[in-house]
Amino acid sequence: xxxxxxxxxxxxxxxxxxxxxxxxxxxxxxxxxxxxxxxxxxxxxxxxxxxxxxxxxxxxxxxxxxxxxxxxxxxxxxxxxxxxxxxxxxxxxxxxxxxxxxxxxxxxxxxxxxxxxxxxxxxxxxxxxxx
Amino acid sequence: xxxxxxxxxxxxxxxxxxxxxxxxxxxxxxxxxxxxxxxxxxxxxxxxxxxxxxxxxxxxxxxxxxxxxxxxxxxxxxxxxxxxxxxxxxxxxxxxxxxxxxxxxxxxxxxxxxxxxxxxxxxxxxxxxxxxxxxxxxxxxxxxxxxxxxxxxxxxxxxxxxxxxxxxxxxxxxxxxxxxxxxxxxxxxxxxxxxxxxxxxxxxxxxxxxxxxxxx
Numbered sequence: 001x002x003x004x005x006x007x008x009x010x011x012x013x014x015x016x017x018x019x020x021x022x023x024x025x026x027x028x029x030x031x032x033x034x035x036x037x038x039x040x041x042x043x044x045x046x047x048x049x050x051x052x053x054x055x056x057x058x059x060x061x062x063x064x065x066x067x068x069x070x071x072x073x074x075x076x077x078x079x080x081x082x083x084x085x086x087x088x089x090x091x092x093x094x095x096x097x098x099x100x101x102x103x104x105x106x107x108x109x110x111x112x113x114x115x116x117x118x119x120x121x122x123x124x125x126x127x128x129x130x131x
Numbered sequence: 132x133x134x135x136x137x138x139x140x141x142x143x144x145x146x147x148x149x150x151x152x153x154x155x156x157x158x159x160x161x162x163x164x165x166x167x168x169x170x171x172x173x174x175x176x177x178x179x180x181x182x183x184x185x186x187x188x189x190x191x192x193x194x195x196x197x198x199x200x201x202x203x204x205x206x207x208x209x210x211x212x213x214x215x216x217x218x219x220x221x222x223x224x225x226x227x228x229x230x231x232x233x234x235x236x237x238x239x240x241x242x243x244x245x246x247x248x249x250x251x252x253x254x255x256x257x258x259x260x261x262x263x264x265x266x267x268x269x270x271x272x273x274x275x276x277x278x279x280x281x282x283x284x285x286x287x288x289x290x291x292x293x294x295x296x297x298x299x300x301x302x303x304x305x306x307x308x309x310x311x312x313x314x315x316x317x318x319x320x321x322x323x324x325x326x327x328x329x330x331x332x333x334x335x336x337x338x339x340x341x342x343x344x345x346x347x
Contacts, residue, residue, distance in 0.1 A: 001344050002336040002340045003339050005336070011285055013304060015187075015282075016187070018186070018190055020186055025182055028178070028182070029179075032178070032207060036208065039208075
């Protein structure tokens, strides 16, 4: 005998009151605020670091271009060595393919062509329009 | 002539008015606005207001108190950071509930990949939580023991369900949400929710069959 869906629902509903112990949320809020403060400090520290680097770079004057070029050269070199080489692909053996070449069907002769008036008076000259 | 224009405009607007669903105002609008303006106490109030319900959802999904605590911290942190993007297209509760569902499902996927957590590593809520002891059976300790054993069986069966099925059962049977609300949160159709529930109930009923025969 199986429990009915309603009986099952009643059993499951007993877990509806699942709650943390008393005082849990006070501790939770303290931890939450602590984590948020740490994140703000971390973020501002990162922003300060980036600000300092950009300030130092702009204070360098004309030599910053030399530094920039050096950094770019280093980045390209590192990228070159880190890029994986192409793995040689195995040559798959060629297998002969046989197929029948079907010759294109010959178009039916246009009989009407003979009926066309191709006399010099109606042809006109090349590049000229005859009105 | 102006009358005709007026009629035409009515024809255009009437269907829109007929089919537009009027949503009740969000009861948390004031708290959300204040929190968006940087008032931390307003967000604390939202945590305290919905903490218990989200705790129930996450704990019933993870069956692990520490994981539940860590996940709740992450859920509220994510909501706090994204609060500026919250435009009020849904109620705040629906929005944060969706965050909780998504993060919980992601966490469970990662946990499964990381380690196959033994059933013994998980908490057994019924055994440990005095709130779950049925007071109507206080006078009959034997019946209470039977009920507890049944609950333990039920929890084991719940853990064997797939995450989406367990999520639907948790939301419907434990949290008391309607099919429509669940469909909205999970961004799926009501038909899918009904189908998942039906399948999950069949699984749970089969799992409880032996114990049910013994006890009742």
